[in-house]
Amino acid sequence: MTIPQKRHIVSNLKIKEISSVDNPAQVGATAVLIKRADGDVTEIRKNAAAVAAGEQPKFGVADYEDAMFARAAELAKDMQCTPEQALLKGLPSDPALRDLAHASEVARVGAYAAEVRKRHAAA
Incomplete structure (x- = not known):
């Protein structure tokens, strides 16, 4: 019998650094951290x-x-x-959603370009 x-x-956790491991010390160990956006x-x-x-974007993709x-x-x-339905319905018609989606993609491309530069510099 499994004990729940x-x-x-x-609610008051501050994280200054995030790292991960391939194999946790405890088998089956799981932690889920959800970042709540400020208002x-x-x-x-x-x-x-x-x-x-x-x-140029000043913020990250997330x-x-x-x-x-x-x-x-x-x-x-x-x-x-x-909200998911509103996102799908609003993307073609809402200027704020379109701008945010565009900025997200520009930030993503910028991050990818920086990663590619690192790879080629190391080679």
């Missing part, structure tokens, strides 16, 4: 609009994607649907 384990939700994504949205106009889902959640309330 009590689950804990930690204010105004600066990210402003930068996404600037990226659409040709500027920041733009978090802002996209925050915007989708706002749209979902108006559309009375799930």
Whole structure:
């Protein structure tokens, strides 16, 4: 018989460094960390609009994607649907979602280019 384990939700955890291992010390050890986006994504949205106009991204891919889902959640309330459905419906018509998606891709390409430069410099 398996005894159910009590689950804990930690709300005041600060992580300064993240690392991973191929084989955990304890077989089957699992940890899930979920980052909750702060309420204010105004600066990210402003930068996404600037990226659409040709500027360089100031934030990472995850920041733009978090802002996209925050915007989708706002749209979902108006559309009375799930955030995922609002994201799909809103991408063609919502300028903020389009700008955030574009900025996310620009940031992704920039990160990939930096990785390629590292690989070629090491070769």
